[in-house]
Amino acid sequence: MLNHLTHINRKSVVKTMNLVFMLTILCLTHSCDKKYINIHDFEYNEWAKFDTIDFNFNINDTTKTYDLSFFFRNSINYTYRNLFLLIDLNHNGRIIQIDTVEYKISDKYGKWLGRGLGNMKDNYLIFNQNMMFNKEGVYKIRIRHGMRQDPLLGVNKLGLQIK
Structure with missing residues (x-):
């Protein structure tokens, strides 16, 4: 019986966390002058080394x-304390920018730099x-992780925001 209650509590915490996340995104998209926001969910909370995440967006001005x-x-x-992203920016099928970027996810003592309750941490x-x-039209950002582990575990979501 206690095991059943624990399972129910975990489910309700996960549902509550997802609801809070969606409400936060909704509030952010309506409170600011956001041009674009898109979020990719990782199945099984893992990101394979060569799994490329694509975000397409339109530039009119x-x-x-x-x-x-x-x-x-x-x-x-x-x-890990960090996250390396391999990023290509494309326009009309041509790569116009390539970057390798490192982001800190926790400090040297293991304290998460992102915010969140429970097991999930949100990093901006x-x-x-x-x-x-330089040009109007559809752009694409392609992202792969540059970490050694394959697949990269503990990854829940990756999103792109343009404002």
Whole structure:
């Protein structure tokens, strides 16, 4: 009986966490001047080394600057202090920018830098601020992780936000 109650409590905590996450994203998208937000969920909380995540977005105004950032949700099963991302920015099938970026996920003592309750931590990672695009049209950001572990465990979500 106690085991059944524990299972129910875990399910309700997970449902509550997902509801809070969705409400947070909803509030963020309506409270700010967001141009784009898209989130990829990782099945089984793992990211295979050559599993490329694609985000497509449209740029209509080349006179404005844009801030690009990533949302990364990890569980406490993520065993690293950092996250390396291999990023390609494409326009019309041509790569226009290639980056390898390192983000800190925890400090040297193992304290998570992201926010969150329970087993999940939400990290907001700045990629490029005040970026200008030379041409209008559809752009694609392709992302792979650059960590040694394959698959990378404890990865729940990765998102792109452009404002």
